[in-house]
Amino acid sequence: MLSIVDLIKKFQQPGGGELTVLDVPKFEMTRGEQVALIGESGGGKTTLLHLIAGMLTATSGSIRVDNLELTKLSEQGRDRFRAATIGYVFQTFNLLPAFSAIENVKLGMTFGHGGVDGARALDLLERVGLADRAHYRPKQLSVGQQQRVAIARALAGQPKLLLADEPTANVDPASADAVLDLIIESCRQDSIALLMVTHSMDVADRFSRVDRLEDINRIAALHQHPAS
Template sequence: MSTPALLNIRAVKKSFAQPGGGRLPVLDVPQFDIAAGEQAVLIGRSGGGKTTLLHLIAGLTTPDEGSIRVGDIELTELSEAGRDRYRASMLGYVFQTFNLLSGFTALENVRLGMSFASGRHDLARAHELLDRVGLADRADYRPSQLSVGQQQRVAIARALSSKPRLLLADEPTANVDPASQQQVIDLIRETCRDEQIGLLLVTHTMDVADQFDRVENLADINLAFKAAAGATH
């Protein structure tokens, strides 16, 4: 029996207005799926649309056309408030730049991730996540008191705090030192496996991509990239 799909993308297109007029096609993805609990890596050149695709899946921006479904939710039918609720209840997002709130402690940043989902704070889970990422003794530290690698681990704990069904990780090792890179990847993968969270991780590092059974090159699934490449020949 096949595992049911968690993420379904069908005929999604996205373009952006250009300063001189007209629009630049960035994404044209006929089909892309992730099964429940599956872990996949997306690779591709810089500026090729990887982050744009993550933003579409997260509901941070909307496609020009097409369908994006996560579980039973069709994102293109949601209002802005509905997309906010979707992100809070279904989605975890690890940003390249962490997006931690500087005036709050590590523990408070993690608890904020929970409040967006349910309005409640599960203090025990917040402490458990900080312990899992190796920062139990840094719960009362603010981001400025933490190393870059530690800030990334707090961001991971926050993204997982609401027990999402799908985790998006945008270059999660881009701003950590090589010694911390493997620790970050292991942490994300192990937690997603333990909690049956689907994972879509974007990276340009083949040492990271090679650890995954499923690796997708955006250039292979994005017709806009193929059209642009053909136009240069």
């Protein structure tokens, strides 16, 4: 489902020069597999997800998702690929404030496999326990409810891979457990591969496979264990 080989990502620094944030020799996931990637904040976890989703371009190396080489695609090609293949749960939700819950979910279907389907959007909101809030706007929902709408939207396009970026970071502990249950079970039911990045061992303990960022990213390993 996902294969990364010799991935390098560098960013230009304001004063000149380049900063390398990712150096990943190899990382793989199989179809339907659920993986937690644990690492400290600022270690490159979000950057890695953005590269897998095609939101950023690699400096060098290979990223293959569902047998498609992302690094060979144009920006438009990556956008189409992401809409058809990837679901993304953002830490900050990224809901459009002027749109209702069901309208936000429908936006997740715009470029997906089945087109916009109002009945399926409502079914997804029911799955996350918010069918009765379908016409509420984000500001009328609690933080935990907003995150559940974001999960429904991420599932709306029937993705093959779901990327989750610290999805419990901005919700209370009780909501965090519900959010985790929802993501894990939804992916299991629909045979969606799940890659969740987190800094929390409590979250990582819910997964049968846990990888540490310092073990796959040479740059994170250098920061964790600087040479003496």
